[in-house]
Amino acid sequence: MKIQRFGRMSAVALVGALALTACGSDNNTTSASGTAGGGGSTANIDCAAGEVQAEGSSAQKNAIELAIKNYQSACAEATLSYNPTGSGAGIKQFIAGQVDFAGSDSVLSDQPEEGVVETEDAAKTCGSPAWNLPMVTGPIAITYNVPGVDKLVLTPDVAAQIFQGRITTWDDPAIAKINQGVKLPGTRISVFFRADESGTTENFTKYLSATAKDLWTADPSKVWSGKGEGKNKSAGVASAVKSTEGGITYAEWSYAVDNKLDIAQIDNGAGPVELNSRTVGKAVDAAKNVGKGHDIRLELDYATKEKGAYPILLVTYEIVCSKGQDEAKTKLTKSFLSYFSSKDGQKSLEAAGYAPLPEEVRTKVSASVDALS
Amino acid sequence: MTIVDTGMDTAVQETRDGSARRRLTSGLGPKAAGRRVRDELARVVMWLAFLVALVPLVWILGSVLVKGGHMLFESTWFTHSQRNITSSDVGGGAIHAIQGTLIQGAATALMAVPIGVFTAIYLVEYGRGALARAVSFMVDILTGVPSIVAALFIYAVWVTTFGFQRVGFAVALSLVLLMVPVVVRSTEEMLKLVPNELREASYALGVPKWKTIARIVIPTAFSGIVTGVLLGLARIMGETAPLLILGPYTKNIATNLFSGNMATLPTMINQDRVEALQPALDRVWGAALTLILLILLLNVVGRIIARFGAVRT
Numbered sequence: 001m002k003i004q005r006f007g008r009m010s011a012v013a014l015v016g017a018l019a020l021t022a023c024g025s026d027n028n029t030t031s032a033s034g035t036a037g038g039g040g041s042t043a044n045i046d047c048a049a050g051e052v053q054a055e056g057s058s059a060q061k062n063a064i065e066l067a068i069k070n071y072q073s074a075c076a077e078a079t080l081s082y083n084p085t086g087s088g089a090g091i092k093q094f095i096a097g098q099v100d101f102a103g104s105d106s107v108l109s110d111q112p113e114e115g116v117v118e119t120e121d122a123a124k125t126c127g128s129p130a131w132n133l134p135m136v137t138g139p140i141a142i143t144y145n146v147p148g149v150d151k152l153v154l155t156p157d158v159a160a161q162i163f164q165g166r167i168t169t170w171d172d173p174a175i176a177k178i179n180q181g182v183k184l185p186g187t188r189i190s191v192f193f194r195a196d197e198s199g200t201t202e203n204f205t206k207y208l209s210a211t212a213k214d215l216w217t218a219d220p221s222k223v224w225s226g227k228g229e230g231k232n233k234s235a236g237v238a239s240a241v242k243s244t245e246g247g248i249t250y251a252e253w254s255y256a257v258d259n260k261l262d263i264a265q266i267d268n269g270a271g272p273v274e275l276n277s278r279t280v281g282k283a284v285d286a287a288k289n290v291g292k293g294h295d296i297r298l299e300l301d302y303a304t305k306e307k308g309a310y311p312i313l314l315v316t317y318e319i320v321c322s323k324g325q326d327e328a329k330t331k332l333t334k335s336f337l338s339y340f341s342s343k344d345g346q347k348s349l350e351a352a353g354y355a356p357l358p359e360e361v362r363t364k365v366s367a368s369v370d371a372l373s
Numbered sequence: 374m375t376i377v378d379t380g381m382d383t384a385v386q387e388t389r390d391g392s393a394r395r396r397l398t399s400g401l402g403p404k405a406a407g408r409r410v411r412d413e414l415a416r417v418v419m420w421l422a423f424l425v426a427l428v429p430l431v432w433i434l435g436s437v438l439v440k441g442g443h444m445l446f447e448s449t450w451f452t453h454s455q456r457n458i459t460s461s462d463v464g465g466g467a468i469h470a471i472q473g474t475l476i477q478g479a480a481t482a483l484m485a486v487p488i489g490v491f492t493a494i495y496l497v498e499y500g501r502g503a504l505a506r507a508v509s510f511m512v513d514i515l516t517g518v519p520s521i522v523a524a525l526f527i528y529a530v531w532v533t534t535f536g537f538q539r540v541g542f543a544v545a546l547s548l549v550l551l552m553v554p555v556v557v558r559s560t561e562e563m564l565k566l567v568p569n570e571l572r573e574a575s576y577a578l579g580v581p582k583w584k585t586i587a588r589i590v591i592p593t594a595f596s597g598i599v600t601g602v603l604l605g606l607a608r609i610m611g612e613t614a615p616l617l618i619l620g621p622y623t624k625n626i627a628t629n630l631f632s633g634n635m636a637t638l639p640t641m642i643n644q645d646r647v648e649a650l651q652p653a654l655d656r657v658w659g660a661a662l663t664l665i666l667l668i669l670l671l672n673v674v675g676r677i678i679a680r681f682g683a684v685r686t
Contacts, residue, residue: 024468026456026626028449051633053621058647065459072457079456081623081634083644096532098539233647 044344048335049077050328056082056090056103059199060136060316062254062352064103067340070348078332087199087316094130094319095121100329101337102319105199107132107297126321131295131372133365135340137355138314139280140204143261144248145241146170146185153178153272154264156211156303162248163191163208164215165227170246178267187246192237195230197222203314204250210302211268211311252314254353270307279310280355287315289361294322294368298361323373334372341365437662444659454636455624460645460653467660469626470641473541474667477620477637478610480545480630481552486602488549489556496557497564498586516554523550524615531619539619541627541635547615552605559601563594596678603675607668613639638664 054064061084068080085093087104094102095118108118108130122130142154149170154162158174161167167174171184194201199222206220218225231237231249238255241247253275256263265272273279284298286306291297304311318337323330339345346356357365444450447466454469492512496505527547531537567590575585591598616637622644623634641660645653 024454024466024472024626025452026454026469028453028455028457028465053623053634055621062460069457069459069462079623079625079633081621081625083621083634097536098532235648235650 045071045074045339046335047075047078048328048332049075050332051079052081052100052329052332052336053098054080054082054090054101054103054318055085055093055099056319057087057105057199057316058084059087059105059138059252059314060103060354063136063138063316063349063354064340066348066352067345068336070345071336071339075335078336080332080336091118091122091319095125097125100320100325100333103316104132104319105203105314105316107291107317108319122319122321127324128322129295130319131322131368132291132297132317132319133337133341133368134296134298134315134357134361135318135337135365136316136349137280137284137357138316138353139253139275139310139355140200140207140250140312140314141253141256141261141275142248142250142264142266142312143238143241143256143259144264145245145261146187147245149182149184150262151182152262152264153267155267155269156208157215159264159266160208160212160215162189163193163226163228163250165191190244190247191226191228192231192240192244192247192249193224193226193228194234194237195224195232198234199314200234200250200252204312207302207312250312252353253355257353266311268303268305268309268311270305273308273310275310277350277355279308280313281358282306283309283311283313284315284355284361285309285358287361289364294371296361296364296368320372322371330372334369337369337372338366341369434665437658437665441655441658441660441662444655445662447659450659450663454626455641455656456626458624460648461650463652463655465624465656467638467641467656467663469624469636470638470660471663471667472626472628473635473637474610474639474664476628476630477541477545477548477635478606480542481548481609482602482606484545485549485552485556485605489553489602489605490560490598492553492557493560493564494586494591496561498582498590512554512557515550516558518550519614520547520551520612521614521618523547524618526550527615528618538632539621539634540632541620541630544615544620544635544637545630547619548609548612551612551615552609555605555608556602559604560594560598563597563601564590566597567593596681600675600679603671603678607671607675610671611639611664611668613643616640617643638667 061082064082068082072078072080082103084103087106090099090102090104091108093099108122110117110119119130142159144152146152154175155178158167158178161174168189169186170189171186176182176184201224202220202222205216205218205225208216209218209220224230229240231240234251234255237249238251238259238261241249241261242259253263263275265274267273283300283304283306286304286309287298287300289296290299298315300313300315302311302313318340320333320337325333341357341362343362346362349356356362447464449464449466450468451466451471452468453464453466455465455467456469458465492508496509499505500508524547527543527550528539531543531546532539537543571589571593572585575589576582580588616639620637620640621634622640623636625636627633627635629635638660642657642664645657648654648657
């Protein structure tokens, strides 16, 4: 009898739980916030249905989340999940066949590293070559907080010395020399860096070691090798600069914009360059494509002397199998990536602090996406 | 949660003892002063220890309530998923994660309960000699296995060896490893509490052993077993390591244990944890509070069943 009573009780509990879960809804209608500024039209998406999983770089998380949102809003039958576990984890899961495509800050390496050649392993998993498709470019801003100075020019040498702690005050002659006519205060410079391992740190140090070789001798790495005070995540360094007079840091453009911080202009030798989507596009345009065929690998020239090209950049890729995958999944992946690489898709990213791919690269990426089978 | 509970119980218990003793010794005059001082001292230390143990609990509950409480009152929290909600968007709900946690918990229980209960029956009713000792020893070892090890073991078998995808069922498998020892131990205790006279009376009436177990022993211990199962379930629902390794997050409602990503409350917390944007942080605290409440609910139900159906001796 007791059993029956508990049986009844658990039956009621079970039915209750099922009832609770049954009424769930996926139908979230938000005031398409991301598209408001970017004006990303989703009218001409060629929808596909099904489910696709991706994983990887956290630098492109906001961009791909926005693209997924726009895509899914237009295609209710499609479900895409992106887990920002980091580029390394994304590539590992891609090679293990656990995800349909990976997001990464760097291309699959074709050189053996610890006995592993990523391109070969990926090709083995795919049964066909894996392609790297640049999809999102995110400029890195050098942001500062010096009251009264809303325009500041930095050269690689001066930047390197600041981030190494060699230049300690804002009125240092080295800074004054490249900022003629700007009234610099004697405030102490407080450098903030990313305490966590970060692709932003890696790309920023890549830039410094490429442009100020003699001064910045440490190898580029995800761990900061300069001086200063560590803060967690981009949000941490950005808010530290915001609240510290004399503070300076490097962060993704979107964080500088969100926190309304001043952004330094960079002078690589051809005059000061302001950070905006045009100057970023110019730098990506100047990047060399060293990939073969539909595999696109951009080689950035950090030391570019080209006029009006903003040199501190982060390019993130989607890594996909070129063919031979499950038909439905391929169809959805292809459909999503062709939206992502479309003019509309790229334009909507601007609102999230990313720069659209320059037209020439974008057409190439689009062609590669079309060639997926 | 269990740890803090015990801490509270003991502290209260000790205090009672302390005050009882004080009453006894208080009439002994000046010679007992030293004892009285020591007694007072012990009482103060005990109270302090109790308060120190209470601080983190109250702190955690307080900050989760303050920061996440309002999310539970959002109209969509218990009805909608996070589909099409980016980190900076306000809105959506946690139903996809609640549902995932419940589904995976149910799947785990479905596997772990029979295994655990039958193992316990074997240990109490049948097991003699080396095999029983070995089983008991293994259960002890399993109790001490960290969740990350269980998760990696299943990853090695499920993904590396068989080449399957990371799906909800794999998560449930690794949770089974964590739940079985809890169920075995609690069921074992309950079965041991069943008085032997009941079994003997049954045998005396000519009832075979299996029927005695099924009709006499199990029903007598039933409520205790259910309590053990619910507590075991509460233990595994908040597990995170297996989810991070085997259960990638998704913002969509997913009900298929065998294909695709499935969201759970711990992974939902993990997803937006690194964000600095307020809507994302609100969701993290909201999900944390939801998870705490869910587990609290299971604990409470477990205890209520335990109270109403204690083993009758």
